[in-house]
Amino acid sequence: MSNAKKKVSADDALRMFRQMVRIRTFENNANQLYLSAKMPGLTHMYSGEEAVAVGICEALLPTDKITSTHRGHGHCVAKGADFKAMFCELLGKEEGYCRGKGGSMHIADQSNGNLGANAIVGGSLGIATGAALTSKLKKTGDVAVCFFGDGATAQGLMYEVMNMAALWKLPVIYACENNGYSEYTKTEEIAAGSITARAEAFGIESHQVDGQDVIAVNELSRTLVDRARKGEGPFFLELMTYRYHGHHVGDINREYYRAKSEEEDWRENRDPIIRMRAWLIENKYATEAELDELSKEVTEDAEAAVAYALDAPYPDVSEVDMHVYTDIEHVLA
């Protein structure tokens, strides 16, 4: 962990810890909903990558924008979303953030600047860059963060928009979550050369950071977000992290592409929550008992939200042709 006690207040550190615990707890419950066949479809777990979303989103204001991915629950929680509306969305319920129309892969608390989780790998690179263009043209001071995985670095769109972002000095931060796997394939098999060098080729300042160290991610993010606000962007971050689950919850037998011993090593020795917990205690920001209490509160909160969502109503079938256009209430009427 970064030795950055002086720069991080107890409040900030504890909030980051809580947010990471909230993400892990959300995902554990989502996985249970899948395993117990209570959730329609599949979902992609963020567990293991919590320090990335939290470290970055804790450096942002609610008005700053993010774009998220198919593995998007973590970004959604980190940007300020509420469990109830998230679980409702996961279960396709009317009270979900997207009224049940988006589901896991499109989940977003739009009111907190989340422009949506995107199920096309790399699909939101343009959207985040466009949000940064708005910020520049309207002089809002907003920063846009584009979350995407190492898999998305293989999409041509990334290079097109990084080129324009660099030419136009847009306040956008490209946050590449390198979890080592592009779906079921090792990143080293799909990515030639260095990922950060690709951004550097456009003259974009790039950093590689330990994505399991929330303090390090947050510190760097605060600096870059401030600089982006002043017009010094864009920036590129490669966050070295790990995905504990398979590509999605159904990807259970995965030893053909990834050894169990590797997973155990990351879970036991590099877990962002275990590390942050030790750091908080070592720096006397909290006691074991306080952190246990915090985790218990989060667990109860999640369980209550799951119970609420399971009982919540589905959207009325009349909603099926609503929201196709903004100005036509029922497009098929």
Add this chain to the structure above:
Amino acid sequence: MRKITLSKAVNEALAEEMRHDETVIILGEDVAEAGTPFKVLSGLVEEFGTERVIDTPISEPGFMGIGVGAAMTGMRPVVDLMFGDFIFLIMDQLCNQAAKTHYMSGGKLNVPLVLRTNMGATRRSAAQHSQSLHAIVAHIPGLKVAMPSSAYEAKGLLKTAIRDDNPVVIFEDKLMYQDSAEVPEEEYSIPFGEACIKREGTDITLIGTSSMVQVCEKAAEMLQAEGISAEVIDPRTIVPLDEKTLVESAKKTGRVIVVDEGHQSFGVTSEIASRINEQAFYHLDAPTTRIGAMDVPIPFSPALEDITVPTPERVFEQAKKLVSGELINAA
């Protein structure tokens, strides 16, 4: 009334809307000083500056994606796609992102974006610069699709498109940029989903889109000389489609030909003919027939290219057969 070219009409619509609303911006290749290869945007960068008339690299998916993100966060981008054929390059951003964002977000996010592009063959530009691909985007729920048939429609529809909170794709016929039509000095807009009856008639209905409206009008003149009264209708937008006006006309005349410059198969002519058959069948005296572009890539040679697109002569011949009661495609 004054007459101006379609090119000038588009330029005026953009200038007026950019004066009204600072969030309207133009994004695309060679849109600023060059004013596009067709010179449609000439003069706009001088008035609005390079902050609002933004030249992009040749990166269609990239600037389309940026347009979508800008639209979601408070701008009203008019994205300029130099040739309609390049729409295949931006399909993800247009059809997976722009078209679905409002729906996928449960109505929370909007994409008030206009994609201006073109269509139309016979410019000797061969297979990758001549296609009319409007049917492909009309297939995707969430997009609106406008097809102006003259300078008057081009201006009025573009102004409506810019003010619309949904993604709208406008296809201008690139061969019509220098065609003039009467356009009022004062501002006006044309609502979407309202077809225009260009010519009233009683014997047959000719439905045409974009430049095919002129093809239908010429055919109607030829038919008049033969004593056949043809009604010509321009849907103006194919999404939303003014089904009511088309069906009423079909019921009145009992015979319909649908003419469109997209490929005939799985296209706009099929869709409109099908709706007419479903809703006016018992009023029809003949099968509703279609004339689209041939189902071949657009060839370069003038000798070949000219026969791929609908012509007044073909519409005229087809109309005569329908009106005379000659069996069409009878076994």
